[in-house]
Amino acid sequence: MQIKVDGKTEDIKSLWREGSLVKMVDQRKLPHSFEIITLNNHMETAWAIKEMVTRGAGAIGNAAGFGMAQAAIEAENKSIEEFTEYLNEAAETIRQTRPTAANLFKAVDRCLEAANWGSVSVRVENVVKAADQIFKDDLKASEEIAKAGSRLIKDGFKILTHCNAGALAYIDHGTALAPIRQAVKEGKDVFIWVDETRPRGQGARITAWELEQEGIPYALIADNAAGYFMQTGEVDMVIVGADRIAVNGDVANKIGTYEKAVVAFENKIPFWVAAPGMTFDLN
Numbered sequence: 137m138q139i140k141v142d143g144k145t146e147d148i149k150s151l152w153r154e155g156s157l158v159k160m161v162d163q164r165k166l167p168h169s170f171e172i173i174t175l176n177n178h179m180e181t182a183w184a185i186k187e188m189v190t191r192g193a194g195a196i197g198n199a200a201g202f203g204m205a206q207a208a209i210e211a212e213n214k215s216i217e218e219f220t221e222y223l224n225e226a227a228e229t230i231r232q233t234r235p236t237a238a239n240l241f242k243a244v245d246r247c248l249e250a251a252n253w254g255s256v257s258v259r260v261e262n263v264v265k266a267a268d269q270i271f272k273d274d275l276k277a278s279e280e281i282a283k284a285g286s287r288l289i290k291d292g293f294k295i296l297t298h299c300n301a302g303a304l305a306y307i308d309h310g311t312a313l314a315p316i317r318q319a320v321k322e323g324k325d326v327f328i329w330v331d332e333t334r335p336r337g338q339g340a341r342i343t344a345w346e347l348e349q350e351g352i353p354y355a356l357i358a359d360n361a362a363g364y365f366m367q368t369g370e371v372d373m374v375i376v377g378a379d380r381i382a383v384n385g386d387v388a389n390k391i392g393t394y395e396k397a398v399v400a401f402e403n404k405i406p407f408w409v410a411a412p413g414m415t416f417d418l419n
Contacts, residue, residue, distance in 0.1 A: 137303035139349045141170060150195050150304045151202070153267070156209045158202045160190045163304055167345040178207040178226045185240070186233040191338070192305020193379045193415055194274055197239025200230050201267035204247035208263035212256060219256050223248065223263070236388060238380040238417040243270050270414075271307065277412035278309040285315025285375065285410055289324060293372040296329040296362055296400075299390035300342040301377025301410065311377040311410040313346065320352055328354040329371060331362055333390060359392055366403040374400045378411040383418050 138145055151160035158175040164187070165171050173189060175181045181203035183189075185196050207226030211219045227244045234240055250266035251259040289295070301312035309317055319326050328347055333339035340356055347354040357365065365371050374396055380388040387393070387409050400407040 137308060137346065137349070139170065149307055150192075151190055151199055151307070153202045153205065153271075156206055158184075158199065158206065160184065160195075160199065161304060162189050163191060163342060164189060166304075166341050167348075175206075177210060178203040179229065181206060182226075182229050182233050185230070188336075190304075192300065193237035193239045193377065194278075194306030194311065194412065195304065196234055196237055197243045197414055198267075198271050198274060198307060200233075200240040201243040201247055201270040203230050204244060205264045205267035208247075208251065208260045212260045214256065216256055216259075219259060220251070223251055236379040237415075239412075239414045242414050243267070246270060274307050274412060274414065277414070278306055278311065278314050281311055281410050281412065282309045282314035282318035285408070286318035286322060286324075288373065288406070288408065289315055289319040289326060290372070291324045292326075293319075293324070294327045294329065294370055296331070296365070296371045296374045296396070297343060298331045298339065298362075298374075298376050298393055298396050299333045300338040300346070301375075302343055302346040304342055304346060305377060306412075310346075311412065312375040313343070314410065315375065316352065317350070320350075326352070328352060329362070329365055330354050330356045331359050331392065331396070332356060333392065334359055338390070362396055363399045366399055366405055371400075371403075371405055373406045373408065375408045375410055378409050378415050381409070381411055381416045383416075 158181050162171045162173045185199050211222040247263045247266045250262040302310035330343050331339045344356050378387045378389045397407050
């Protein structure tokens with residue numbers, strides 16, 4: 137994600153790990169200020185997930201993985217029994233933070249699976265590697281979503297998006313915004329309608345901020361205005377992200393997504409959901 141800080145353009149991720157520390161963009165402060173928060177242990181990372189310091193299914197999945205890595209490092213001097221108990225307690229703490237995103241639960245489970253064999257030092261190493269691999273896998277998935285989705289976008293398209301499924305919600309390129317970024321990179325002329333996304337205003341506060349940072353043309357609209365722009369032919373496609381996708385294809389996402397899907401269907405406008413495999417709940 138390209139951002140402007142003190143007059144300089146920097147490439148930054150929404151969150152990352154530095155040893156036993158987790159660093160993330162404090163999304164509560166956007167768009168008025170850009171701040172990086174440092175989280176010293178798994179309890180602080182769990183707090184950050186719960187309080188929406190970071191948000192978006194992919195981002196909180198990565199935060200959950202990093203929180204598990206922190207817990208493993210914190211317990212590196214314990215016996216195997218104590219280590220296992222500590223890690224299980226950390227897993228439960230992290231699971232209780234946000235109920236909707238499948239990514240969080242999958243990340244916790246992958247880290248627990250990585251800790252089921254070897255000495256304590258080996259288990260710590262395995263958990264940390266698992267968390268880092270989730271991060272790498274999500275970066276790759278974001279790139280693939282960008283390439284696949286961009287093929288659906290024609291030059292001159294006006295695109296509606298709801299909530300924020302950009303780089304801040306999913307590490308780097310994002311999910312719903314990834315194809316848009318790729319289309320712009322390929323030289324396509326696009327325009328984005330950004331729903332404000334009440335009640336927390338993720339569209340107004342975060343999506344608009346991301347697009348502004350990268351110079352992508354957009355207009356912020358009231359949530360209830362989306363139908364008007366669809367009906368008048370001002371929307372060529374809708375792209376949203378997802379918190380969870382069920383095995384039958386049902387999508388759980390930010391409140392208001394269903395309304396946009398129904399209106400898009402009635403106006404014969406393509407409606408796309410951009411999400412990685414981690415978001416699918418096959419249970």
